[in-house]
Amino acid sequence: MSDSVDPPRVVRTAGAILLNLNGMVGAGIFALPALLYLNIGSFAPVAILLFAIPIACVAALIAKLSTLFERSGGVQLYAETALGKFAGFQTGWLMICASTTGRAANFHVLVSYLAALFPVFEGPVARPVTIIALIAFMTVLGITGTRRSIGGIWIGTLLKFAPLVLLCLVGFGSNGFPAAISLPSFSGMESVALLIAYAFSGFGASVTAAGETRDPRTTLFRSVLFAIGGVAVFYAIVQWAYIAIDPDVGSAETPLAAAGQKLFGDWGAMMISIAAIFSIGTNQLSSFVVWPRILFGMGERQLLPAFFAHVSPRYRTPDHAILAYAGIVTIIALSGSFATLLPLLVAVEQAIFLLLLASLFLFWRSNFRGLRDAMGIAWLVIVPVATAMVLWMAAQIPAAAVLSLAGLAVVGAALYWLARRAVAFERSAGAVAG
Template identity: 70%
Template sequence: MSEALKPPRVLGTVGASLLNLNGMIGAGIFALPALLYVGLGNFAPFAILLFAIPTICLAAACAKLSTVFDQSGGAQLYVETALGKFTGFQVGWFVICASSAGRAANFHVLVSYLAALFPVFDGPIARPITIIACIAFMTIMSVIGTKRSIGGVWVGTIFKLAPLVLLCVVGIGMNGVPSDVELPSFSGLESVALLIAYAFSGFGTSIATAGETKDPRTTVFRSVIMAIVGVALFYAVVQWAYIAIAPETGNADIPLAVAAQKLFGYWGSVMISIAAVFSIATNQLCGFIVFPRVLFGMGERNLLPRFFAHVSPRFLTPDYAILSYGLFVATIAITGSFATLATLLVAVEQIIFALILLSFGVLWKSNFRELRDATGSRWLVILPVAVAMVAWMSWQVPATAILSTMVMIAIGTILYWLAKYRVSRQLPKVAQT
């Protein structure tokens, strides 16, 4: 009976936008300003805004597909529908591996920030225990209800953005907006483009939770575009504030903490460190809300055993999928295998984007659920820009990641046939015919 339950649609436009915002704003914002300033100088804020244009085009293509689906799964669901179950399974496998590696690595970063404030967390025993405790907390928060989880995201968002907004207001208020702008060389712009791309990664976080979103065919698209525009403007303002404060660029690892210390003294640095803890933790919680829905969707559509499609009768969340995801992240975090998977992250993301754009073309050609009728002449510009961006980003992928990706595809192929065999044994005879 619990497998027949469906998680309720509790996410509105604001909640979905919040997931996207926190998917993009994690640990990177606390290191990015110095790196961009070194590479681009006072042009850095404009580079962020310019880079947002092709990002919005790519995001629009991904989000447009959400207007013809109302199930959870995101990219995995789109690719499965357009290109078949095998390719769809591979995308799901890639999403889970990449997201788990990212979560595992960020838990180590989170504990490092905690240890900077409270050294007791950095002991040889305390560190792994703290990591496991954090993973357990995120897992429990996700299981006990989507509304409660979003409430936790709201709290984390306030605590991470408030210090940054204060830094921007005081920094620009005291020093003004820098007016000297010198155009960088193309090679200089290219050298930091990947950093800006990393800052925008996670823009489509809410796409995977369409099955729990109110009116997903309009809400998801709107939330993705709103979040990218808002985050681009926020990144640019933070960059302007950093330049206005003009801190020493020697300590590039913690530029905002250095800037805050220059404005507010020791407690300014502490304030930004606390904001970083909340920023990473909220980003992690969003991951635990979103990515298990990929496993849940695959279980619902019989790409994985029905175990993953179980819904908690009490909390109405995909509890088994969330618990499995938490266990997977914990295993990667404790064994340290995220370092091995890290080289895959950029390559995997570009493969997924390429397959989404290919799926868009296939579904557009067949006018799947009137997709072609819903795309006007502006898409003659949007789609080529999105394709060009993915092609350029793919060109930046290191060669070492290609071999690792091939290995992951081979492992995914084995898992696909194993999962298919397990599913076929679980389905009733009538369903198999």
């Protein structure tokens, strides 16, 4: 049967790093430099590197847990194994809510960038048609082969990083490296802490596609830590280049385009705008590779109906899960409901991290697959720092977002009940047919 065929393990270390990198670097890098500079001035690059340390500790927890599993699902799978099927379903539900909402919003951002260069993409008809076309393109690419999708991500990554590297090189060459650093006030640092943390969001994307990764227990661990270290250094270099170029800080919405304008004129601004299009596009495409694997994994483990566990006999990809994911993104994008859901993303992400901590503790206590024996003395520092970071970020969640999160959990409980009944019906129907 086609549903019993496993997708091939075609993602290697470089591909896994690429998924993590593009999970983090999307639209944010093109707005981050001005926001940080306006709040903490020349200390911004140092702040990025400092805050990368506790964020890397959180990433290390995901990386460590990835060494225990070889199937797709990531944090959803960890929570399901440690806390049970209900907690696993709720984790998957929250992750899909966060991912599809973010993708829907980013498709609108992507079309806005396209329309800024080519006005034909703007308009009450052109905008939704363009969004549908983009989603269809990424869906087809995802279904016709994971290897092909990774190839597309490689091309997009090169096209988005090349202009940024050029901007940094010319910026430093023309203006020198900004050596002066002024310490900001504590309130200034506090105001950008969450901003920096969110800029690193998506650091563990590759673990979700573990079932299609070669030697996942070692590949994923390396890919998560290498990607977050590389992105931290890259963010800091871009921030230093922005300070060196010193564009008009009034261009806070498009700071790197303003920097390109100052260095190269109009074509420089266009170059950075095109880089932004490829940056958002590859971020979106990587999501179509990663997040449908949550639905696929839940279908495999009978948390969802068998429909979601189907594998294309021709392309050997989880085609039904990809189609379902694309359908949800399309509905949210065209309805505009993402605008009301976006504030929830903060609460959802912290809830997922808290479930991650609970899973780690239970695995450690039971020495699941030798986890406790494999954790050396360094983890006596890593785990407390990561825990403090997650608890601090959770404390920043507004009360209204917590209530909305509770509402999502109630909906998730209802969907869990429906999914369990559907799976039970499939089992009984299969038993009768047998």
